[in-house]
Amino acid sequence: MKATIINIGDELLIGQVINSNASWIAQQLNTIGIDVLRINIVSDKADDIFNVLDEAKIKADIILMTGGLGPTNDDITKETLCKYFNTCLVLNESVIHEISEIFKKRGLTLTEKNRKQAEVPESCTVIPNKQGTAPGMWFEQNEKIFISMPGVPYEMKAMISDFIIPMLKEKTGKDAIVHKTILTQGIGESFLSDIIEDWENNLPKDVNLAYLPSPGLVRLRLTAKGIDYDVLSNIIENEITKLKKLIPEYIYGFDSEALELIIGKLLTERGKTLVTAESCTGGYIAHCITKVPGSSVYFKGSIIAYSNEVKENLLNVKHETLVEHGAVSEETVKEMAKNIRLKLNANFSIAVSGIAGPDGGTPEKPVGLVYIAVASKDSVLVEKFQFWNNRLANIERATVNALNMLRKEIIKKA
Amino acid sequence: MKATIINIGDELLIGQVINSNASWIAQQLNTIGIDVLRINIVSDKADDIFNVLDEAKIKADIILMTGGLGPTNDDITKETLCKYFNTCLVLNESVIHEISEIFKKRGLTLTEKNRKQAEVPESCTVIPNKQGTAPGMWFEQNEKIFISMPGVPYEMKAMISDFIIPMLKEKTGKDAIVHKTILTQGIGESFLSDIIEDWENNLPKDVNLAYLPSPGLVRLRLTAKGIDYDVLSNIIENEITKLKKLIPEYIYGFDSEALELIIGKLLTERGKTLVTAESCTGGYIAHCITKVPGSSVYFKGSIIAYSNEVKENLLNVKHETLVEHGAVSEETVKEMAKNIRLKLNANFSIAVSGIAGPDGGTPEKPVGLVYIAVASKDSVLVEKFQFWNNRLANIERATVNALNMLRKEIIKKA
Numbered sequence: 001m002k003a004t005i006i007n008i009g010d011e012l013l014i015g016q017v018i019n020s021n022a023s024w025i026a027q028q029l030n031t032i033g034i035d036v037l038r039i040n041i042v043s044d045k046a047d048d049i050f051n052v053l054d055e056a057k058i059k060a061d062i063i064l065m066t067g068g069l070g071p072t073n074d075d076i077t078k079e080t081l082c083k084y085f086n087t088c089l090v091l092n093e094s095v096i097h098e099i100s101e102i103f104k105k106r107g108l109t110l111t112e113k114n115r116k117q118a119e120v121p122e123s124c125t126v127i128p129n130k131q132g133t134a135p136g137m138w139f140e141q142n143e144k145i146f147i148s149m150p151g152v153p154y155e156m157k158a159m160i161s162d163f164i165i166p167m168l169k170e171k172t173g174k175d176a177i178v179h180k181t182i183l184t185q186g187i188g189e190s191f192l193s194d195i196i197e198d199w200e201n202n203l204p205k206d207v208n209l210a211y212l213p214s215p216g217l218v219r220l221r222l223t224a225k226g227i228d229y230d231v232l233s234n235i236i237e238n239e240i241t242k243l244k245k246l247i248p249e250y251i252y253g254f255d256s257e258a259l260e261l262i263i264g265k266l267l268t269e270r271g272k273t274l275v276t277a278e279s280c281t282g283g284y285i286a287h288c289i290t291k292v293p294g295s296s297v298y299f300k301g302s303i304i305a306y307s308n309e310v311k312e313n314l315l316n317v318k319h320e321t322l323v324e325h326g327a328v329s330e331e332t333v334k335e336m337a338k339n340i341r342l343k344l345n346a347n348f349s350i351a352v353s354g355i356a357g358p359d360g361g362t363p364e365k366p367v368g369l370v371y372i373a374v375a376s377k378d379s380v381l382v383e384k385f386q387f388w389n390n391r392l393a394n395i396e397r398a399t400v401n402a403l404n405m406l407r408k409e410i411i412k413k414a
Numbered sequence: 415m416k417a418t419i420i421n422i423g424d425e426l427l428i429g430q431v432i433n434s435n436a437s438w439i440a441q442q443l444n445t446i447g448i449d450v451l452r453i454n455i456v457s458d459k460a461d462d463i464f465n466v467l468d469e470a471k472i473k474a475d476i477i478l479m480t481g482g483l484g485p486t487n488d489d490i491t492k493e494t495l496c497k498y499f500n501t502c503l504v505l506n507e508s509v510i511h512e513i514s515e516i517f518k519k520r521g522l523t524l525t526e527k528n529r530k531q532a533e534v535p536e537s538c539t540v541i542p543n544k545q546g547t548a549p550g551m552w553f554e555q556n557e558k559i560f561i562s563m564p565g566v567p568y569e570m571k572a573m574i575s576d577f578i579i580p581m582l583k584e585k586t587g588k589d590a591i592v593h594k595t596i597l598t599q600g601i602g603e604s605f606l607s608d609i610i611e612d613w614e615n616n617l618p619k620d621v622n623l624a625y626l627p628s629p630g631l632v633r634l635r636l637t638a639k640g641i642d643y644d645v646l647s648n649i650i651e652n653e654i655t656k657l658k659k660l661i662p663e664y665i666y667g668f669d670s671e672a673l674e675l676i677i678g679k680l681l682t683e684r685g686k687t688l689v690t691a692e693s694c695t696g697g698y699i700a701h702c703i704t705k706v707p708g709s710s711v712y713f714k715g716s717i718i719a720y721s722n723e724v725k726e727n728l729l730n731v732k733h734e735t736l737v738e739h740g741a742v743s744e745e746t747v748k749e750m751a752k753n754i755r756l757k758l759n760a761n762f763s764i765a766v767s768g769i770a771g772p773d774g775g776t777p778e779k780p781v782g783l784v785y786i787a788v789a790s791k792d793s794v795l796v797e798k799f800q801f802w803n804n805r806l807a808n809i810e811r812a813t814v815n816a817l818n819m820l821r822k823e824i825i826k827k828a
Contacts, residue, residue: 013450015440016624016635019433022455026429036427038462039455041436048452055469179428190485190527200487210458211486212425213566221430276718282704283697286718290696293772293805301724303717304690304700310715310758314728344724358707366519386520390545391707393568 001172003029004060005039006052008067008077009151012041021066021153028160032168033175033225034062044068046080053084057144062168067151069134071113078121078137081148085139087123091115095126095135102133127163131155138167145171176229180236181212182220182243183257184250185404189213192220196246204235215393216400252404259403260288260295266410267298272347274406276302277315277340279327280354280370285399300344305336315339328353328365330382337373337380348410349375350402354385356394368394372402374409381409415586417443418474419453420466422481422491423565426455435480435567442574446583447591447639448476458482460494467498471558476582481565483548485527492535492551495562499553501537505529506549509540513547541577545569552581559585590643594650595626596634596657597671598664599818603627606634610660618649629807630814666818673817674702674709680824681712686761688820690716691729691754693741694768694784699813714758719750729753742767742779744796751787751794762824763789764816768799770808784812788819790827795819 005025011017019041026036037060042048044067056063068077082089096118103110117133120126127136127147132155139146147164149156184192189211193200200209206226212219222239224232244251253262267274276285286302289295305311308322317335325331336351354370361367368387373380385401387394419439425431433455440450451474456462458481470477482491496503510532517524531547534540541550541561546569553560561578563570598606603625607614614623620640626633636653638646658665667676681688690699700716703709719725722736731749739745750765768784775781782801787794799815801808 011624012437013440013453014444014624015437015442015450016626018437019453023426023429023432026427028429030428036429037457038466039427039433041453043451052452179430181430188522190525191522193486193527194525208424208488210424210488211484212430213484215568221425223424223428278697282709282713283692283700283716283718284704286697286720287701287809290698290718290720291806291809295696296720296774299696300721301718301728302697302720303728304697304704304715306700306704306710306716307714314715314717314758344728360710368519388516388520388545390568390572392705393545395701395705 001034001061001168001175002037002059003034003062003064004037004056006049006056006063006065007039007041007151008044008049008065009041010043010074012067013043021151021156024153024157025064025066025160028165029064029168030177030179032165032172033177034168034172035177035225044074044076046076046083049077049080050084053146057142057146060144062145063147064164065146065148066156069148069150071117071133077148078119081124081137081139081146082121085121085123085141085146087121089119090122092118092120092126092135095120098128099133127159129155129159130162131158136163138164176226176232178224178229178232178236180222180240181255182222182240182251183253183255184218184220184247185216185252185259185400187218187247187250189218192218192247192250196243199239199242199246203239207235207239214396216397252407258288259400259407260292263289263403263407263410264292264295264298266407267348268294270410272410273298273300273345274348274350275300275340275344275346276349277336277351278302278304279306279311279336279352280356281352281395281398281402282306282356284395285350285352285402288399288403300346303340303343311336316343326365328355328369328371330371330384333371333373334380334382337375341375347376348406350406351375352398352402354394354398356391356398357389358391370394370398370401372398372405374402374405376409376413381405415448415475415582415589416451416473417448417476417478418451418470420463420470420477420479421453421455421565422458422463422479423455424457424488426481427457435565435570438567438571439478439480439574442579443478443582444591444637445593446579446586447589448582448586458488458490460490460497463491463494464498467560471556471560474558476559477561478578479560479562480570483562483564485531485547491562492533495538495551495553495560496535499535499537499555499560501535503533504536506532506534506540509534509549512542516547541573543569543573544576545572550577552578590640590646592638592643592646592650594636594654595669596636596654596665597667597669598632598634598661599630599666599673599814601632601661601664603632606632606661606664610657613653613656613660617653621649621653628810630811666821672702673814673821674706677703677817677821677824678706678709678712680821681762682708684824686824687712687714688762688764689714689754689758689760690763691750691765692716692718693720693725693750693766694770695766695809695812695816696720696770698809699764699766699816702813702817714760717754717757725750730757740779742769742783742785744785744798747785747787748794748796751789755789761790762820764820765789766812766816768808768812770805770812771803772805782808784808784815786812786816786819788816788823790823795823
């Protein structure tokens with residue numbers, strides 16, 4: 001079974017709202033073996049909705065729509081679907097009952113606009129909306145399924161989880177789909193693809209590989225489709241075993257495990273603590289670490305030393321080191337890492353100093369030059385990196401590399 | 415001129431990546447009067463790309479594509495466009511030169527795959543990629559424009575801003591569209607809309623208002639369309655003058671001025687410096703400040719005191735204060751702000767302490783409770799906030815409120 005997702009709404013076309021509904025719906029459909037062929041965003045205009053439905057039903061078996069079901073004048077999806085399926089609106093007793101109950105509970109009076117919410121196309125099956133007033137609609141025509149849902153994310157999500165997925169499961173056959181994502185760090189996309197070329201070319205047919213790069217990281221996504229979920233899982237696991245032998249040093253995790261989550265788990269398991277001393281990353285490493293709920297168990301704090309004055313006075317970097325080698329140097333970052341670890345009394349520390357750009361570079365020390373140090377009780381590891389000229393991407397790359405250096409050190413030390 | 419946006423990539427169709435590119439592109443096109451008719455997401459398959467291009471060119475004058483330009487086998491957009499436009503790949507000397515330079519700088523050797531990045535369709539105009547190795551492509555056929563860009567957001571964004579918008583401006587006719595966004599902080603969307611209801615209802619026709627809320631902020635976007643840019647600008651300015659009288663205390667800026675940019679300008683103009691002491695925001699305030707190029711001129715550094723130990727030892731918060739009032743209290747945050755300002759020798763300081771959640775709340779101090787202090791030479795201002803239960807949104811709300819408190823203090827003091 002193949003699906004097309006149609007998101008209806010002018011706010012999406014002017015870029016006011018990011019379309020996060022479509023990706024969530026696609027994920028849910030994937031879990032029951034339904035592929036998404038296409039995602040379309042169209043305006044709140046009847047012609048556009050007619051056209052996109054005509055296009056979608058050529059290839060898709062299931063067409064899922066969101067948006068345009070609100071009570072205001074700009075919402076026209078319900079009326080348009082009535083015309084499209086050549087049916088008319090009728091008052092649905094159970095929907096009007098539910099809406100009345102909601103309003104009674106909140107001490108509000110039902111208006112004419114609210115009553116209209118309870119009118120549904122005669123030929124559709126009503127999908128209850130437990131989170132709001134606009135019901136969902138399920139149409140069938142020429143063996144195609146058309147589903148219309150509200151655009152409000154939590155209303156749509158409850159409808160999909162509670163009603164639509166179970167209803168679709170009954171319709172779909174035995175198709176299964178398995179995704180697994182391998183997370184790599186420390187090697188660029190093109191170099192990685194050279195190393196794993198043979199493995200890639202020898203993947204079983206029906207197993208697909210995709211490269212998903214972001215600053216400092218490359219994710220490799222394997223997808224297998226077939227009939228038996230367990231068989232497919234085994235095939236994928238088998239390929240991952242081979243891959244692990246090829247690039248053991250680059251794989252840091254799987255699926256949606258962020259580096260800061262992995263580090264959090266490692267530190268918690270071992271009862272170890274972490275601190276950071278940041279210059280060019282300006283607090284971004286600390287932010288990534290403290291995004292994780294419960295991080296106060298292992299993260300004690302940080303000194304952000306954006307000026308040499310703070311590097312000297314608070315991080316106790318020697319004046320001579322700064323004068324002789326400069327703030328962006330192996331020597332400085334080493335002292336930063338050692339001193340912050342002792343000062344804040346932690347097991348591990350990260351220190352970063354570099355030139356994020358766009359200004360501040362010199363011929364000897366160009367924009368993108370970054371030194372990263374990771375210190376523990378008996379060692380300080382330092383690495384030098386040369387990134388590009390985009391400030392935010394450089395901050396992100398430095399952070400990702402620092403976190404992965406730390407991850408390896410934690411594993412090595414314990 | 416009408417546009418269609420096509421985002422190419424399997425990762426978008428399985429819901430692994432949210433399509434934030436399309437909304438950003440739509441916003442940019444809007445600023446030069448180009449409406450987006452449709453946004454389509456299709457897979458990395460040649461047939462799908464052919465079909466969507468055939469559909470799009472019926473109604474749109476400009477077709478903008480992202481994705482599928484990487485060096486790996488799953489990326490097929492360039493080859494597909496060659497077939498679509500009946501042309502062939504040729505090595506582009508200036509692109510190969512640029513890629514070689516990038517690799518030389520980073521001390522890497524050019525592989526065959528990287529060289530292939532420099533091959534472009536013979537019939538296209540190359541759009542330089544200043545942030546990566548995959549060039550953009552501009553085709554023209556039967557008075558329609560087809561533009562292909564990388565899917566990596568910062569590469570695509572630089573290409574749009576630096577080359578594509580200026581190139582499209584030359585092609586667009588005399589339609590004028592004026593957007594002006596008023597940035598507000600410190601009041602929720604529904605309360606704001608109650609205060610400005612009369613103003614909103616009396617807006618001239620052809621002037622549209624949209625509410626764009628995000629954690630801690632509400633942006634109000636006014637849009638006017640017509641023939642004469644100056645006339646439209648005057649109409650909009652007139653409405654903004656009225657609005658300024660209605661909500662002077664909530665407006666902090668206009669258009670894309672982020673709070674951290676405004677603060678950077680204020681501090682630079684006045685020759686003043688800033689430091690922060692962060693607990694629950696965990697470095698996010700420092701990160702926002704240091705995202706701004708040149709921030710090292712006014713930002714000296716920060717102490718992130720995630721543990722009470724660091725609050726006491728490094729920020730010199732009194733032991734009694736922490737015992738009597740707790741880490742999340744007016745008294746603690748006041749000492750944090752005072753002490754960091756003196757310790758790092760700055761003109762202004764921000765301090766934050768709170769419970770970001772999801773855990774750590776008590777009946778007296780629930781999740782979402784945050785104290786913020788802003789200190790200067792002769793005063794410490796403290797405010798108490800009660801946010802909701804979403805950790806990341808709470809970190810963002812605390813940051814936005816802290817930055818706006820600081821902005822007002824800087825203006826008041828100088």
